[in-house]
Amino acid sequence: MSSVTAFFKQPLVVALILIVALLYLGQSLSPGFASADQILRLLIVASLLGIVAAGQNVVILGGREGIDLSVGGVVSLSAIIAGNVMNGADGGILPAVLACLAAGAFFGLLNGLGVTLLRIPPLVMTLGMLGVLQGLLVVIRQGIPSGRAAPGLSAFVTQPFAFGIPGIIWLWIAIGLFMAFMLNRTVFGHRIYAIGSNEHAAYMAGVPVHLMRIGLFMISGMFAAIAGLCLLGYSGSSFANVGEQYMLSSIIAVVFGGTSLAGGKGGYTGTMAGALLLVILQGILTTVNIDESGRQMVFGATLLLLMLFYGRGRAMRA
Amino acid sequence: MTTTATDIRSSGAGGLRSWLERYPFLPALVILLALLALNGVFSPNSLSFRSLTGLLSTYMALVMLAIAQTYVVSAGDIDLSAGATLSLVNVAIVVLMERWGGGAGAVLLALALGVLIGLACGLVNGIVVAALRLQAIVATFATSIFFTGLALYVMPVAGTPAPALFWRTYGGRLFGVPFVFYVLAVLAVLLYLLSRTRMVTELLAVGDDQQAAYQTGLPVVAVRVKGYLLCGLFSALAAFCLTGDTASGDPLVGGKMTLYSVAAVVLGGSALAGGWTTVVGSLLGALTIGLVNSLVFFMGTPSEWQNFVQGLAILLVLMAGVLAGRRARA
Numbered sequence: 001m002s003s004v005t006a007f008f009k010q011p012l013v014v015a016l017i018l019i020v021a022l023l024y025l026g027q028s029l030s031p032g033f034a035s036a037d038q039i040l041r042l043l044i045v046a047s048l049l050g051i052v053a054a055g056q057n058v059v060i061l062g063g064r065e066g067i068d069l070s071v072g073g074v075v076s077l078s079a080i081i082a083g084n085v086m087n088g089a090d091g092g093i094l095p096a097v098l099a100c101l102a103a104g105a106f107f108g109l110l111n112g113l114g115v116t117l118l119r120i121p122p123l124v125m126t127l128g129m130l131g132v133l134q135g136l137l138v139v140i141r142q143g144i145p146s147g148r149a150a151p152g153l154s155a156f157v158t159q160p161f162a163f164g165i166p167g168i169i170w171l172w173i174a175i176g177l178f179m180a181f182m183l184n185r186t187v188f189g190h191r192i193y194a195i196g197s198n199e200h201a202a203y204m205a206g207v208p209v210h211l212m213r214i215g216l217f218m219i220s221g222m223f224a225a226i227a228g229l230c231l232l233g234y235s236g237s238s239f240a241n242v243g244e245q246y247m248l249s250s251i252i253a254v255v256f257g258g259t260s261l262a263g264g265k266g267g268y269t270g271t272m273a274g275a276l277l278l279v280i281l282q283g284i285l286t287t288v289n290i291d292e293s294g295r296q297m298v299f300g301a302t303l304l305l306l307m308l309f310y311g312r313g314r315a316m317r318a
Numbered sequence: 319m320t321t322t323a324t325d326i327r328s329s330g331a332g333g334l335r336s337w338l339e340r341y342p343f344l345p346a347l348v349i350l351l352a353l354l355a356l357n358g359v360f361s362p363n364s365l366s367f368r369s370l371t372g373l374l375s376t377y378m379a380l381v382m383l384a385i386a387q388t389y390v391v392s393a394g395d396i397d398l399s400a401g402a403t404l405s406l407v408n409v410a411i412v413v414l415m416e417r418w419g420g421g422a423g424a425v426l427l428a429l430a431l432g433v434l435i436g437l438a439c440g441l442v443n444g445i446v447v448a449a450l451r452l453q454a455i456v457a458t459f460a461t462s463i464f465f466t467g468l469a470l471y472v473m474p475v476a477g478t479p480a481p482a483l484f485w486r487t488y489g490g491r492l493f494g495v496p497f498v499f500y501v502l503a504v505l506a507v508l509l510y511l512l513s514r515t516r517m518v519t520e521l522l523a524v525g526d527d528q529q530a531a532y533q534t535g536l537p538v539v540a541v542r543v544k545g546y547l548l549c550g551l552f553s554a555l556a557a558f559c560l561t562g563d564t565a566s567g568d569p570l571v572g573g574k575m576t577l578y579s580v581a582a583v584v585l586g587g588s589a590l591a592g593g594w595t596t597v598v599g600s601l602l603g604a605l606t607i608g609l610v611n612s613l614v615f616f617m618g619t620p621s622e623w624q625n626f627v628q629g630l631a632i633l634l635v636l637m638a639g640v641l642a643g644r645r646a647r648a
Binding site: 065067069114118119120121123124125127128129130131132133134135136138139141142248251252255261291292293294295296297298299300301303304307308315 | 398446450451452453455456457459460461462463464465466467468469470471474577580581584590591622623624625626627628629630632633636637640641644
């Protein structure tokens with residue numbers, strides 16, 4: 001394969017080309033779609049998804065059919081916790097951040113323990129946890145009012161923070177740099193790839209496989225919690241199941257970023273592009289004047305079409 | 319799925335293991351009976367023939383959907399669009415029955431078309447997953463969005479009623495026996511006949527080791543497509559039961575049922591990785607979910623806690639299902 005074709009087969013390059021193409025399409029369908037303001041708005045929405053997808057990404061990279069279906073529940077739960085802890089006061093932001101991170105880490109820990117100690121498949125464990133979280137949300141909702149975002153948090157998410165760009169986008173960039181550093185430059189990161197490609201070999205090489213996997217689920221829970229907090233800042237107040245949409249879209253963002261669901265292969269930079277791609281696609285569909293049914297059909301069909309650009313499974317060979 | 323631990327088949331395992339090997343759904347049956355007993359303790363009335371019939375007709379749709387899911391899981395695949403397929407068939411048959419006047423002929427014709435729609439959805443899934451080799455989880459999620467869009471096109475808002483002839487038959491009696499038992503009997507015969515076919519064996523072979531199945535000469539792509547076709551067929555049957563129970567059309571009704579169908583498969587003792595499945599287990603698993611929900615209600619759980627207790631109980635029985643299923647396979 002020539003180096004030119006190899007270049008265009010990289011998931012990140014594919015995603016970036018598709019992003020530019022979609023922006024162009026959006027601009028020609030509704031002028032102003034690709035204006036600076038609109039692109040910032042799309043980036044804010046994409047950063048929420050991208051932060052959830054960061055956690056999803058490490059769980060998937062860790063292999064053994066790693067997947068976290070409970071992220072949506074953690075996002076919703078975190079938004080409620082944050083709203084109640086801060087309740088409209090800036091002084092409550094720090095306690096809210098700590099409370100959300102603790103909740104995310106706790107549910108991640110439970111997922112990790114189920115997957116490692118009891119060897120429940122991640123899909124099943126996190127699916128069950130999702131049910132528990134959804135039930136917990138109902139309990140919390142009946143007991144206490146939903147709470148409000150602190151003005152400082154809302155400003156961080158929606159208002160320009162530095163160089164005219166909102167704080168959450170900076171946060172997302174920082175998370176991107178952190179993930180790139182962690183995955184490529186640290187022992188922990190290398191061990192993620194190791195257990196993702198061959199758990200048995202990693203175990204033989206002395207990698208604490210179980211602890212690693214528990215850690216990955218905790219990271220996933222904490223990233224989902226951060227996203228829930230930011231989502232509260234974005235919408236002002238939380239409502240039931242705000243996070244539900246992130247369950248499968250975070251997985252799609254990871255796949256569009258070129259990370260294989262089989263684990264051990266991929267990275268976060270592509271996932272960031274994947275999240276942006278998904279958000280732009282949804283943005284275009286909301287600007288086009290078609291009814292809900294047509295929108296869903298086009299969205300589903302486009303997702304399938306886009307998936308064809310990415311790593312398809314290998315054909316069977318004898 | 320690659321197992322990391324070395325599997326050593328213990329030779330001196332007792333009679334229990336051979337029983338489990340022959341009847342892999344036994345753990346699910348035990349859980350189900352325990353839940354039935356608990357239901358009886360908290361509310362003796364819940365074990366009456368009438369209540370059990372009600373439970374069966376409510377959860378028959380989930381039973382069918384769990385069986386649908388079982389066939390794709392057999393081949394190591396998954397179908398996250400099963401619920402959306404159910405929704406699509408539900409709204410399609412309700413609209414068709416209404417348009418054609420709601421007579422017996424209209425009902426039967428609509429049902430026949432419903433089966434074809436289910437099969438078509440299965441075919442689409444089979445093509446994208448097996449022939450185009452997209453990853454099953456994300457690809458069937460994408461098709462589920464597409465099918466939901468179609469369902470919304472057929473019926474934008476929920477509420478169109480099904481003809482009285484249809485739901486009265488489903489909820490009524492025939493020769494003194496509730497109709498749902500005939501459904502169960504036909505289902506049992508259908509499952510028995512299917513289990514005798516080569517198709518199910520091939521699905522399991524592909525799920526157990528795709529590469530090996532291919533090298534043995536199995537047409538792996540065609541086998542996986544057949545799995546999705548079976549899934550589409552049973553999703554359509556699930557839609558019939560649901561329509562009989564709710565007596566109306568709702569374009570979003572199946573969305574939440576997809577994950578429950580996966581849970582029921584796992585509860586029943588099947589391996590999600592494929593190659594080892596039990597349709598009887600999935601049937602029992604779906605009923606278990608129904609019994610958990612009714613038990614939480616009969617225990618007098620405060621209404622705001624019901625979802626939480628249900629979620630927790632389902633997580634626990636899921637764990638039990640996985641652990642027991644693994645014991646049977648070990």
